[in-house]
Amino acid sequence: MGHDQCIFCKVLKSELEASFVYKGNIVSAFLDINPVNEGHVLVVPNIHCERFTGLPPDTVKEMFFIGQKILKAIEDSKIACEGANLFLSDGSVAGQEVPHSHLHIAPRFYGDKHKMGFSHTTISQINRKALSKTATEISDKLKDT
Numbered sequence: 001m002g003h004d005q006c007i008f009c010k011v012l013k014s015e016l017e018a019s020f021v022y023k024g025n026i027v028s029a030f031l032d033i034n035p036v037n038e039g040h041v042l043v044v045p046n047i048h049c050e051r052f053t054g055l056p057p058d059t060v061k062e063m064f065f066i067g068q069k070i071l072k073a074i075e076d077s078k079i080a081c082e083g084a085n086l087f088l089s090d091g092s093v094a095g096q097e098v099p100h101s102h103l104h105i106a107p108r109f110y111g112d113k114h115k116m117g118f119s120h121t122t123i124s125q126i127n128r129k130a131l132s133k134t135a136t137e138i139s140d141k142l143k144d145t
């Protein structure tokens with residue numbers, strides 16, 4: 001999808017309507033039109049970038065910095081919020097529906113009947129050797145960045 005077709009770019013250019021909670025130089029935030037609960041906010045970089053790993057580091061910092069401020073504001077508001085899920089679906093395989101990276105701030109409260117959709121692997125014994133091999137795989141690459 002070209003970024004002229006991107007619905008978040010259209011929202012950022014005011015070509016599509018949205019309910020904004022924040023407009024900044026690096027990121028903006030508006031309400032999700034299909035909210036998990038009331039107050040479900042999307043923190044969106046002002047630049048078009050599909051993948052999280054493609055974002056400049058300062059943009060990533062700003063997404064989480066503003067995300068935290070917004071969550072505090074929600075907690076201080078009348079919106080039901082006893083906790084929240086902050087999540088970022090990166091890639092269509094992970095459920096990313098809009099190809100413009102975004103951070104979800106989804107308020108949660110007891111009795112809201114939502115569950116996060118992960119089923120963790122259950123293993124009877126921790127395979128430390130396999131875990132260590134995987135950890136090395138990642139930490140070796142981390143040294144290169």
Ligand SMILES: [Zn+2]
Pocket residue numbers: 003006007008009010047048049099100
């Ligand atoms: Zn976009």
